[in-house]
Amino acid sequence: MPPKDLSLPFPLSKQTLAALLKACSSQPLQLKKIHALVLTSGLSVKNSLITQLLTNLVTLGDTQYARKLFDEMHKPRIFLWNTLIRGYAKNDMPMESVSLYAKMSALGVRPDGFTFPFVVKASTELPESWAALTIHAHVVKYGLEYNAMVRNELMIMYVKFGDMGLADYLFETMTERDLVAWNSFIAACVQMGYASKALALFHQMGLARIKPDAVTTVSALSACGQLGCLNIGNKIYESAVNDGMESNIIVENARLDMCMKCGSTHVARTLFDEMRLRNVVSWSTMILGYAVNGKSEEALALFSRMQNEGPKPNYVTYLGVLSACSHARLVSQGRAYFSHIVDSNDQNVRPRREHYSCMVDLLGRSGHVEEAYSFILGMPTEPDAGVWGALLGACAIHKNIKVGQVAADKLFELAADIASYHVLLSNMYASAGRWDYVDKVRLRMRKKCIKKVAAYSSIEFNSEVHVFYSGDNSHPQSSSIYQKLEDLYMQIRSLGYISEVGSVHHDVEMEEKEAMLRVHSEKLAAAFGLINVEPESPIRVMKNLRTCDDCHNFFKFISRVSMREIIMRDKSRFHHFRNGTCSCKDFW
DNA sequence: ATAGGGTTAG
Known part of the structure; x- marks a missing residue:
């Protein structure tokens, strides 16, 4: 137990002070009192005690006080530079981390293999890439570019700045490409939206006979969610379970999210109900998933259940709640939830931008x-x-x-x-x-x-993602796709379908407007789906931008004539089409 | 004495 009262009699020995430091390592206030004791102790070991103190402060996140100690020291050793650079990097202060490195460099202090993992990571967080590029040059200058961890961070850095060529090069030329290196690369790709690249790496990893672990699985599932490939995702999850990962809550949550992002709300719900442990991410994922799928009643019911029997909601949970109201035009309920978070005493859920x-x-x-x-x-x-x-x-x-x-x-x-x-x-x-x-x-x-x-739509079939741009002729099945579209148009025109030329934001003739609408990417993807996807499965079309009125109307009609369930995910939400109507009730 | 990868939101 840490001592309550530090107004102890003097003088204190080095051993006593060291023991006090250890006992108080998690209490910033006590640490500051110990600092005062150290300063007045007159001990010759002052520096080692201060080093210890500074390390503790950094671990606790008090970088300001740590910096004060640091600046008072005469010629701090490399270890202390590293500690403080790490402290800034870990406490979300990348600019401070990088400028401390710059200062160190200017003073001629030689960085070592421990300096660069932190400072490269910090420089990646900066909005501009020039600091990161300079630091890469320093890595080379000091001969550390083959240090596994430094190279790992450099690789992540290039993914985040969008230079996939260099990232690939750094990855390919690693001396030891271990599991963490694969995971870093895959995760960085997923986070930057290179989902196909991430899945390609995942596949490559299998060929290289490296077994994915929970971290790999989470990233891969997240990539499947982005791409909307439910079947690939399910397969990845299955093999993860075979490898004993079924009780990892992060894997479970990633799978919930993957289902929700593929429009599979029922499956997600079954999984959620079967989970042995659910945390705030599980609940929030469900609420958000229901919200974007247009199931606001389910979202709000789950939220109220969460308030009764679940973990404490956080600000993400409330984003889900508000988003549920927004997608279902529940104006007064939305206002009520919003004032609830404004009035809340919990700093955690205070409204953000x-x-x-x-x-x-x-x-x-x-x-x-x-x-x-x-x-x-x-x-x-x-x-x-x-x-x-x-x-x-x-x-x-x-x-x-x-x-x-x-x-x-x-x-x-x-x-x-x-x-x-x-x-x-x-x-x-x-x-x-x-x-x-x-x-x-x-x-x-x-x-x-x-x-x-550019607008594009994609659809998963046979463990592959098929991508279509507007007016695209590049797909091998292109001619049957356009033939299918013609057939569909014939059928739905007789049922009263008329093109909504108001969706064309170009000042051109009516006929030209119709021609542009006819080949919108989501229509091509849907036609491909109707030709290929087995009749008992819904057709899932993903679009990178928002869909237009005409496509929305078109999808309603084709869901009726084909008697198929069609799920379309656009930039902001899902549309579930069935028998001529859409789950969004034409409000989106 | 110090070191790299993961889920919801944007």
């Missing part, structure tokens, strides 16, 4: 654009691009050009180079028929070299 974005989305898309705008003006923190983006999205739907222009102005101050905001603005003008403004936005995009993200 993401909650505000969610509320703006809820208010705005449900038609309360002005209220959404004043809601932003009343925010206690500076609104970010996410918040203004939600408002602009609502303005595009409701053709509110006045507010939309305000949002767009803010967005171009905060995030001028994000294509999707320019596209939203242009679509807003287009749907209001203001083609003069549409041209202005397009011109500005061209001037700034901002490229629209």
